[in-house]
Amino acid sequence: MFGAEKTLTQGIDDLCMQAIKLVREGARILLLSDRSASAERLPIPMAMATGAVHHALVDAGLRTLAGLAVEAGDCRDIHHAAVLIGYGAGAVCPWLALETGRSLAPAGTDAADAERKMMKSLDAGLAKVMSKMGISVVDSYRGAHLFDILGLHSSVVARCFYGTPAPLSGVGFAEVERQLRHTWTPGEAAASADLPDYGWVRFRKADVSEPHAWQPPTVKALQSVVGSARNVPQPTDPAGAFAIYTRDVIARDPAVLRDLLEIRPAGPELALNDVETPANLCKRFVASAMSLGSLSPEAHQTITAAMNMLGGRSNTGEGGEDSAVYRVHPESAERVDAGGGMSLAARSGGGAAVAEAAVEAPAVHVNLNNKIKQIASGRFGVTAEYLVHAEEIEIKVAQGAKPGEGGQLPGHKVSGLIARLRHAQPGVALISPPPHHDIYSIEDLAQLIYDLKRVNPKAAIGVKLVSGCGVGTVAAGVAKAYADYIVIAGNTGGTGAAALSSIKYAGNPWELGLAEAQQVLMQNGMRGRVRLRTDGGLATARDILIAALLGADEYAFGTAVLVVLGCDMARQCHLNTCPTGIATQKPELRAKFRGKPEHVVRFFEQLSGICSICWLVMGCLRLRRRLGARTCWSRFGSMGILICSRCWRGCRMGRAGLWVCEIHSRLRGHRSMKLGLRQL
CATH class of the missing domain: 3.20.20.70 (Aldolase class I)
Incomplete structure (x- = not known):
């Protein structure tokens, strides 16, 4: 004291x-x-x-x-x-x-x-x-x-937390002391018999509560745009409604690192024909890995059908999938909801496999076959048949929302169908060992990539990494191990199978990890070997533009897709009591699921349309430059047109004011970066 x-x-x-x-x-x-x-x-x-x-x-x-x-x-x-x-x-x-x-x-x-x-x-x-x-x-x-330390000035780190990686600067001793004195000033806080709920886990309306990225007004606004909101007619002008939703999200108080950045034009406005078309942009969109088990069969299949209709990709998650989707099955090829909203497994008699012969790789994509198959430490549901029907195979080394932990599926979510798909017993909790119990070195990872390429030579092999200090070095090792793409997962979002204690104080913003991976790969001449994908709280066209400017080729959406399907952010996914039928295995709750593939398709079409317009206004061209055998953005990885626009909560930090800019100049290695901080 x-x-x-x-x-x-x-x-x-x-x-x-x-x-x-x-x-x-x-x-x-x-x-x-x-x-x-x-x-x-x-x-x-x-x-x-x-x-x-x-x-x-x-x-x-x-x-x-x-x-x-x-x-x-x-x-x-x-x-x-x-x-x-x-x-x-x-x-x-x-x-x-x-x-x-x-x-x-x-x-x-x-x-x-x-x-x-x-x-x-x-x-x-x-x-x-x-x-x-x-x-x-x-x-x-x-x-x-x-x-890792985020948001503390280097003077505080050097004095009190020496040797800890701190890629961003932030508040210093003066700001901490000011808060201390405010807290201990007599009469500042009214006495209360009850402890207040600050909304640390769930959204609360109180003025003192923590703001959430997905607050009820935001959720309702997005669902109204796509037509999944309860008792709300679909708007006559979807593009205008989506623009209003985007504006409201951008206007919120800073909640994530990219909220402190603004994009400035790279040149004069372009003609519409010079920018990438929305249809091509949709091919870059991915539905994040969410397993059948953490999600209900209806929700999982709806996402798969929507992404296949759109030309994008969906990810099985680490729980495998029903082999019935690999068969020539006329019913599944027509509509995902042809069975009255019931899952394909349920319509075929409680999950019994269809008797027709399996198709050969590559997969003949009927509506319900996920293009991306994920494998993780537990290997739940991973078979040779599962792998040969993939266009991409993703090795889950880490999960952004809870790095260092394996997958977790509570026993009460392991129904008969889920147990059969994962080769387990109903009611028994399924926990994957943490990745460091399975892959000890880049050599081990390279061997796994080699083995997967032998099983399915036509599939692209990807590795999912978590954003953190030093992820660039790991990404370089993954590229040397002959991976085809790398996923940089951020700390936002969550999972329908994890305990609440697993997703707090874990992971870093994807903005940091993506920028570091991009620059390390560039500096080592390996950027052309891999595609970069980012994942974690993406919700607007602005998020996509910033991710592209930081180096991402592809963009994965998880929470936003679930919100589009009707998720009301009840924050009880792990309890198997989801009131919207999305993250539950209970039949009576699954019957409440109201999502349709058209809702997801409508969301991504609006998103891609606004992205094209933004590229036009910002003077960024379409895909026209070649990097090895892969195409890339003409402004791909161009962080020079990002500027820092505001400080956290309006805090004036003096010399610490360049704290957001430090990460860009460090990782990119260019002293001539035109990054600045506006004074509020």
Whole structure:
């Protein structure tokens, strides 16, 4: 803690000097505590205090002489505890969280039992966090700095979190101190008997709640455009309605990194014939990997049918698919909903395979055959037949929304059909091992790619990577392993099979990973070997344009497609209780599914139309330049026409104001980048 008359930096300096002095005088355990914090004695954020003291002792050569324990009132969840341990703490006491748990215990119950449950949850959560990195003991995790930092100024990183990758700058000591003083100013916050719900998981209407990318008005606006909204007629002017939806999304407060960027014209406006047609653009669109199991059969098949109608591609996810779609089946070739909305497996007698002979590779694409087949560590549903009917085979090394974890399908979502497709037992949870238990090196990955090419020589082989610091080096290794395309998955979005604790504090924005992969591949002369695809929260034409300017050839949509089909973002996918019949296996809920392939087709047609117009206005040409055997955008990877337009929440950061620009100049390696920051 530090006195109200001092600054935060002075308080950290005093704390470090005091810690060094105590250890030199013989102290063997240091306890950092904020229990006595007050308006006169402000608390230093415990993560900053722990990291600063840890490195001060290391620099003084004293760290091995003393242990470090913390009593942290700002430690409220698993990630907070993991950060404290990861930056040097040997023991963590989340005293305020424990006291809160005791106070909320129901009347007539043992308050200590609530505290024990919280401690058990923290222990289990910390074990899960460590397992993502392949670590089995806390001693190996302590002080390991296994984090990326986003949004902190380099001065804070160097002082408190030394050695941690921080590709972006951001708020500094002054901004953190200002927030501390505001929090502890008497009378600023009204007393409340109940803890507020800030909308950390689900959307809440309160003014203090966290904004969400997919808020109810946004969801309804998009569904109204495509015709899937309840009790709302389809608009007479779909293009105008979609433009209004796009404008509202762009006008929101900054929520993701690309919201801080603006696109400036690369040249004079072009003629309509000079830009790529919407039909060609649709071929670049991909429906993200969402398995049959996390989604209902109806939702999964509707997405497949829509992408095949559009000329795009859909992805099976890692759960396999019914081999019945590979047979010559007249019913499935006509309409996906020919069976009254029931799945093909259900119409064929509870999932029995059709008896006709299988077609040979490449697949004869009837309506329900996914062009992209995904495989992951668990190999659920992966057979030779499955692989030979693919146009693309995607190796799932990581998932952007929960990197370091394998796939998870709760037992209550493993129905008889899902169990048959995955060669498992109904009701048994299916968990893929994390990828690092399966692929230990680029050589292992190269061998897997080679084996898949032997099974299906005509299929393109792709590798799905998660956006993170250093992903460019990994992408270069993947290109050397003879992959045909690379997916850079961002941290937004989620999955219908993951626990909520798996998708928080995980992954980086795809903007960072995509830019790094693009530039590393360019610098090493390997960009022409692979296609780059990005995935993670794409929803508008502006998102596509920014992804293209950062280097992406293709664009994958997950959440947006589900919203188009009727998803209302209930945030209960993992519970098997989806009220719209999209992410559930319960027949009574599946009957509520109202999505149609036409809804998805309409969404992508509107999206591609606006993209073409934007390229026209921005002076960006159609596909006309050749790179090896592949075509690419004429402004492909041209980050020079991106400018940083605004700061987070209007924060004035002085020298830190170029924090968004740093990533571009670093990764691209050009000092002449014309990137600037507008003053608000």
